[in-house]
Amino acid sequence: MKPHPAPPCPVGITTWERRRGQSPKQTCTMYSQYSATLLSIFILCLSLSACSGADDRERPERPDDVDIRPDVTFAIADDRPLHIYIESQGVAEPIRDITVRPRISGFIAENNLEDGELVQQGETILAFDDQEWQYQLQQAENEYETALVAYNIETRQRQNRGGNDGNGDRMVRISTGLAAAEMLMERAKLDLSYTAIKAPFSGKLSVPVAVTSGAYISAGSELGRLIDDSRLLIRFDVLESELNRLSRGMAVELTTPSGQRKVGEIRSLAPVVDFESKTGQVVVEVDNSDRSLRVGMTVEGRIRAETHSGTARVPRESILERDGGRTLLFKLNNNIVEWVYVDPEFATSEWAIINHNEIAPGDTIAVGRHFALSHLQQVRPRMLGQIVREDVVE
Secondary structure (H helix, E strand, C coil): CCCCCHHHHCCCCHHHHHHHCCHHHHHHHHHHEEEEEEHHHHHHHHHHHHHHHHHHHHCCCCCCCCCCCCEEEEEEEEEECEEEEEEEEEEEEEEEEEEEECCEEHHHHHHHHCCCCCCCCCCCEEECCHHHHHHHHHHHHHHHHHHHHHHHHHHHHHHHHHCCCCCHHHHHHHHHHHHHHHHHHHHHHHHHCCEECCCCCCCEEEEECCCCCCCCCCCCCEEEEEEEEEEEEEEEEEHHHHHHHCCCCCEEEEEECCCCCEEEEEECCCCCCCCCCCCCEEEEEECCCCCCCCCCCCEEEEEEEECCCCCEEEEHHHEECCCCEEEEEEEEEEEEEEEEEECCCCCCCEEEEEECCCCCCCCCCEEEEEEECCCCEEEEEEEECCCCCCCCCC
């Protein structure tokens, strides 16, 4: 049985294969495989085209009249006054402060030096063993008594001779040693008083290093501090341009590091301005009977320097500046924003006063996502602080 003849090869293959050095049979086989691959690709493209056409028929066409409105944040204008504040930072310091420093040397007999201890005026803080000082006082009193006897004898003798006068009495006190004895006795009494350190005022003790009873302390050693923190002084540095807007007795709003608020008043204003920083110092006094402020704390201070009022007060971020430097804001009217050109009378970083016949208290003013708005544009209003779910479709 004769084999089936091979399919005829395309014209020109024989000559081309001769150039490549292949036989006609090999060339026909390669050509058949190439044709089958092209056919498979063509069928696959037709299938994909059919699927795509089916998806396009199922997807609804997007209407041309879809209403796309941006979300814009709004706030309500009010008629509250606008306060201008001068703000600064200061450090709390006690109204009275002394260093506990003994005037004599000796061994400690009584010790009430405890860090943070509250002591009352006249209470003993520290006492030395006074046995030595009692002895010195007794010795000085004995010497005084001896000198006094000698003085009395000399005085009577002078009276008998009739030569006693004021200047002579002074010489007698010196010659008999009475004057020196009096000074020594008074000095001994003074030294004895130094053996006990008493609180000159009520306050708290600050003792960085513990002091032990029985220890020897040298004269002049710094043992701690007595602080009267029932009232505190806070020094604020204020710019020279703002000093003349302040005066004694003005109220000052204070904020502690923990967020607690207090109210103090200006006690004094510096008569000179620092040459380098160009600031002047303002001293504020505040009640601290609750001891909520501690010495050394950083305190935020705010002084109300001016107050302004007008037709309406709006948030500062509502005011935009367009080309040419003109300022405007957007007012909401039935989900449509209208721009109104305004010129703020006064403004701070938070608020602005507007005097305009188209802006009144109660108006809804755009404050966020409003930079690209145009006049009479429809929007989706969101009030300031309102939480909007992204999956809600209006």
